[in-house]
Amino acid sequence: MNIVYAMLRSKPVLWLLLVVNILGTIYGYYWYKDQLAYSKLVFIPFIPDSPTACLFFVFVLVAFLSGKNWGLFEALAMVSLFKYGIWAVLMNLFMLIVEGSLHWTGYMLMASHFAMALQGLLYAPFYRIKAWHLMVAAVFTLHNEIIDYVFLQMPWYGELELYIKQIGYATFWLSILSIFICYYVGMKKPRWKLTM
Numbered sequence: 001m002n003i004v005y006a007m008l009r010s011k012p013v014l015w016l017l018l019v020v021n022i023l024g025t026i027y028g029y030y031w032y033k034d035q036l037a038y039s040k041l042v043f044i045p046f047i048p049d050s051p052t053a054c055l056f057f058v059f060v061l062v063a064f065l066s067g068k069n070w071g072l073f074e075a076l077a078m079v080s081l082f083k084y085g086i087w088a089v090l091m092n093l094f095m096l097i098v099e100g101s102l103h104w105t106g107y108m109l110m111a112s113h114f115a116m117a118l119q120g121l122l123y124a125p126f127y128r129i130k131a132w133h134l135m136v137a138a139v140f141t142l143h144n145e146i147i148d149y150v151f152l153q154m155p156w157y158g159e160l161e162l163y164i165k166q167i168g169y170a171t172f173w174l175s176i177l178s179i180f181i182c183y184y185v186g187m188k189k190p191r192w193k194l195t196m
Contacts, residue, residue, distance in 0.1 A: 008122060011065065017119065018061040024112065025054040035156050046147040049155070050088060053080035053116060060123070069128040075137035078120045078127065078186050083141065083178035085117025087171060094167075095158050124185040126193075134187065138179045145172055 007013055028051025029036075039047055056077035063070040092110045096102040148154040149168030160167060 005125075009064075009126070014061055014065050018058065018065065021054045021058050021061065024116075025051045025058060027051075028054060032155075039153065043147060043151065043153045046144050047153050047155075049080070049144065049148075050084045050113065050116065053077065053084050053120075056080060057116075057120065064123075064126065069126070071127065071129045071133040072136060074127040075129045075133035075182060075186065076140060078124060078129070078182045079134075079137045079141050079175075079178045081116045081120030082181055083174055085113040085115070085120070086178075087174055088113035089117075090170075090174075091157065091160060091167070094163075095160070098159055098163075121181075121185065127186045129182065129186045131187075134179070134183055137182065141175045141179060142172075145175055 029048050032048040032051070035047060036044055045052075056073050059070060059073040060077050063073065089110045092102060092106045095106060145168070149164065149171065152164070154160070154164070154167070
């Protein structure tokens with residue numbers, strides 16, 4: 001565990017993750033460009049879910065590299081990275097089942113989004129999340145469900161719109177699970193110190 005601890009807190013690893021997450025955030029917003037072009041301004045902050053999750057983690061990494069903890073961003077990052085990371089893996093598997101095949105980009109999305117979820121969990125021992133941080137993250141996450149599945153702003157992706165009710169229901173429970181995981185893993189003790 002000491003080797004993992006040392007690796008995760010090393011500056012080269014943190015810098016590498018920062019660069020990867022910045023590039024992933026930029027690519028993610030680009031991926032949503034067509035949907036954003038047709039969306040009302042009021043919905044735009046809540047449409048590009050995965051890139052926003054990576055953006056939250058960018059702030060977490062910047063804080064880590066400065067020797068600080070920004071608990072609100074840690075809570076937002078952990079909940080959203082896990083939720084949208086696992087969501088994308090499950091939806092691409094669902095697309096594979098429904099359509100019988102998956103474009104190579106689907107496999108790329110599965111791998112990158114699984115890595116999103118994993119990085120959020122791996123850094124949990126370093127987080128300093130308070131109860132109010134988690135409450136804000138929970139409200140943001142559940143509000144996003146309303147935007148996606150009541151106002152129908154969910155991602156445009158293949159045949160998913162044919163199963164919107166089922167996906168919305170499953171996504172709600174994935175959000176609840178993500179919030180619980182953040183509470184259980186991101187707030188429990190003992191926690192590691194980030195000091196380098």
